[in-house]
Amino acid sequence: MPMLRGFLILVLFFLLGEALRMLFVLPVSGGVLGMILMTLTLMLRGRVSDDLATASQALISVLVLLIMPGVVGVFFLASQFSGQWLAVATALLLGTFLSVLTTLLVMRGVLRLSTQGRSND
Amino acid sequence: MTELVNRFIAIPDLLSASPILAIGLTLTAFFVGNWLFARLGKPLWMPPVLLSAVILSAVIAVLSIDYVRYQEGALWITVLLGPATVALGIPLYQQIHHIRALWLPIVVTLPLAATMAAVYAVVIAWALGATPEVLASLAPKSVTAPIAIGITEQLGGSVALMMGGLLITGVVATLFVDLLAKWLPVEDERILGFALGLNGHAIGTARAFEISHTAGAFSSLGMGLTGVFTALILPLVFRL
Numbered sequence: 001m002p003m004l005r006g007f008l009i010l011v012l013f014f015l016l017g018e019a020l021r022m023l024f025v026l027p028v029s030g031g032v033l034g035m036i037l038m039t040l041t042l043m044l045r046g047r048v049s050d051d052l053a054t055a056s057q058a059l060i061s062v063l064v065l066l067i068m069p070g071v072v073g074v075f076f077l078a079s080q081f082s083g084q085w086l087a088v089a090t091a092l093l094l095g096t097f098l099s100v101l102t103t104l105l106v107m108r109g110v111l112r113l114s115t116q117g118r119s120n121d
Numbered sequence: 122m123t124e125l126v127n128r129f130i131a132i133p134d135l136l137s138a139s140p141i142l143a144i145g146l147t148l149t150a151f152f153v154g155n156w157l158f159a160r161l162g163k164p165l166w167m168p169p170v171l172l173s174a175v176i177l178s179a180v181i182a183v184l185s186i187d188y189v190r191y192q193e194g195a196l197w198i199t200v201l202l203g204p205a206t207v208a209l210g211i212p213l214y215q216q217i218h219h220i221r222a223l224w225l226p227i228v229v230t231l232p233l234a235a236t237m238a239a240v241y242a243v244v245i246a247w248a249l250g251a252t253p254e255v256l257a258s259l260a261p262k263s264v265t266a267p268i269a270i271g272i273t274e275q276l277g278g279s280v281a282l283m284m285g286g287l288l289i290t291g292v293v294a295t296l297f298v299d300l301l302a303k304w305l306p307v308e309d310e311r312i313l314g315f316a317l318g319l320n321g322h323a324i325g326t327a328r329a330f331e332i333s334h335t336a337g338a339f340s341s342l343g344m345g346l347t348g349v350f351t352a353l354i355l356p357l358v359f360r361l
Contacts, residue, residue, distance in 0.1 A: 101297075
């Protein structure tokens with residue numbers, strides 16, 4: 001029962017997010033809106049109920065199961081994108097290398113600057 | 122006798138009229154994939170989701186089940202992605218003290234790096250002549266799957282291609298973080314964790330938890346923030 005109660009809360013936040021998306025014609029999915037609303041609500045309440053923690057842990061632990069049907073599509077729809085595989089592979093490999101490099105350098109740089117600033121105070 | 126064989130061959134097709142076959146197959150592949158992953162010694166380049174998906178695809182092909190019919194049945198599973206995305210708000214809330222402690226580096230790095238993760242991929246693919254549908258499928262490549270599916274649907278990309286890109290991105294981001302951490306060098310576990318989650322979503326986060334609990338927390342944070350930021354920004358940019 002606790003798990004179902006928590007699940008109901010998650011479903012209600014999702015429906016609320018979907019309703020907001022339709023009402024204001026937002027380009028963001030209802031799930032993301034629901035997640036933002038959930039985080040804000042928890043920040044206001046200051047704690048997570050056991051029901052909600054149980055349900056969210058259960059769902060997050062089977063995320064792989066939930067995305068599997070989508071992944072399967074790659075093998076069945078691959079032919080649609082024939083001729084673009086070089087572009088896709090290069091974008092994924094080179095693009096990811098560059099973005100990892102960017103993240104590490106920027107964060108290290110800012111962290112150094114902010115700790116230096118603090119020690120000068 | 123031949124009639125019996127014919128009826129036997131027709132069973133998968135008849136069963137696939139009900140969603141329960143798709144659910145049974147997906148669950149079976151999920152457990153077999155996880156079991157195999159453990160047996161192979163948890164290789165970083167072969168995450169369980171990839172193993173399970175390969176097994177599932179092979180079974181669907183061998184039983185010659187119609188792919189569209191499978192997807193209809195699997196809707197009973199994929200529909201749970203909505204509430205599961207909402208559930209990501211709970212660990213995000215639990216890490217809010219990390220955001221407060223390191224807010225400046227996070228506030229500077231996140232928008233820049235999350236934007237560049239999408240921009241690098243889209244610009245490279247565009248320069249090599251990819252179609253708009255492919256570009257829309259590659260843009261959310263660093264975003265965690267439940268959020269990325271929503272983004273791709275909004276942008277008009279192919280969810281199947283996006284999922285493939287997501288998997289490859291997660292695996293190579295993990296390898297590149299390990300590699301560049303030695304080259305640069307970067308030793309701060311908070312930076313490594315954040316980079317793993319930001320670029321490599323759930324696959325990177327799994328690796329970060331192997332480094333340390335701190336790296337794992339920062340990876341979850343990077344993954345969650347990148348998901349939210351990209352979900353808010355990309356559809357707006359693509360509209361222009």
